[in-house]
Amino acid sequence: MSSAAQETPILEVRNLSKHFGAIQALNGLSMSVHRGEVVALAGDNGAGKTTLIKTISGVFRPSSGAILLNGEPVTFTTPQEARDRGIETIYQDLALADNLSIGANIFLGREPMKRLFGIVPVLDRKAMAEAARATMARLDFHVSRLEAPVSNFSGGQRQAVAIGRAVYWDAQILIMDEPTAALGVPEQRKVIALIHQLKAEGRGVIFISHNLQDIFAVADRIVVLRRGVMAGERRISGTTHDEVVKLMVGGR
């Protein structure tokens, strides 16, 4: 890959606006994410964070503005289209089917099939389990019981399964909504380590968080929204907790 290509952001939004009737949820917002970069999205409730990620991931269509992937403008009509282009969103409530195994969750909706005796199509559970093992190992999560339903696993492990699914399907941009919110402290650390891992693999990560400690632990940049507009953008290395809080609440 040439150096010029590396400079093109993997994801860029330009002048993105979204209104619902008279309510302007997002107003002329521009931001970008580069390869191997973790961008934190912060702001008070109703600042437009969720609207922004839902617009990027194809749930909402922007009222105006553009989304560019590797410099190329794209429009998504469904989340599936965004996913097909490598944008995977990991929601707060995890979106796992609790009664299925890790492998079945990774492959949910696109299960691999094989043929029994060359004729009868059957689910290829072996391939699913093998992919689950390999993926979880890559994320440095070692689980012993691959056939167990994911309801048997802890919150952090389940988060890892959700991330693992995105990684398996080769997501280039992972959007995470409060990935550490429902977890205990040791589990939060593991998820933070996971995000570092994704970064090291050259993927772009956007994550929403209210937890400044998490943001300062893992993000490269922070984008602060307030009432649908950019309140400020800082490099983590060049800012402080106080400054970020001031940006969020608006008292400069």
Next chain:
Amino acid sequence: MVFLAALILAFEAYARYDFGGTFILNPYNLQSIAIFAVAPLLLASGQTFVIISGGIDLSLGFIMGLAAVVAAHVVNWATPSLGMPLAVLAGALAGVAIAAVPGLINGLLVARLRVPPFIGTLGMFGVARGVAFLFAGGTVVPVQGNSFFSTLGNGRFHGVPYIVIVTIVFVLVMHYLLTQTRFGQHNYAIGANVQAARRAGINIKSHLTRLYVLSGVCAGLAGVLYSARFNAGAAQAGEPLLLDSVAAVVIGGASLFGGSGTIFGTVAGALVIAVIQYGLVFINVEPFWQFISVGVVIIISVLIDQAQRRFSGGRVDE
């Protein structure tokens, strides 16, 4: 399974004690139990899919009746022109096809119009019942001039009734569908977390529509086998079987909350019910006790399911 064995032992003990005979080792009893179990098991296999998805299908009993009536009519109507075997084929296909119609409507109601399954299929329960009685002219429709149909319904292959063989094959196909295909896998996922299934790109509407059609088709097959066995179609053929079908699924370990259940569990559940019902007849108890006993068993099964949820509710952290 343990429960099934205990039941059989109890009836066996009764038989030995009362008249020095045997219950389970008597092939006649075995055949009767198997025949008893056919219709409830067919309904229950469709119901298993629906309950795993988090729904319920209350219309199955009268869809079965509708199919039985239509099958009998079509066999009567087609026999003079097509001859016996082809008329039977036409009747069977017509019975199954007509059953797919209320199934499709159930599916569209639940999937597209977001009617709760309980209400949508309860409405269809009434509609299918009315249509079945209308088609039957308010009475039983006897099959006339086609002995082939009744031969299929009552014949045996090495002592095993044809309708039992058909049911076993069908149930194996349903087991395959549930455990080895995407349809089955998606069914479990939808029952556990419909939001997750949607986000994973599963087309929920199309899945639910197909699901209720499948459930209707199961009832349709039960109706066709009914009219073959009794050489007549009756609108009320499946009336008492709705409760049995739900009971079989729940006894078989499925949760009414959705997300769990297996076909083989349902088979065990249907056998438990058939053994209870046949066993009660066997020991000369008034037949109305059958309803009471199945009702009690269904409630106990749900209580056990809830208790299990409570005790294993928390996740096991590693």
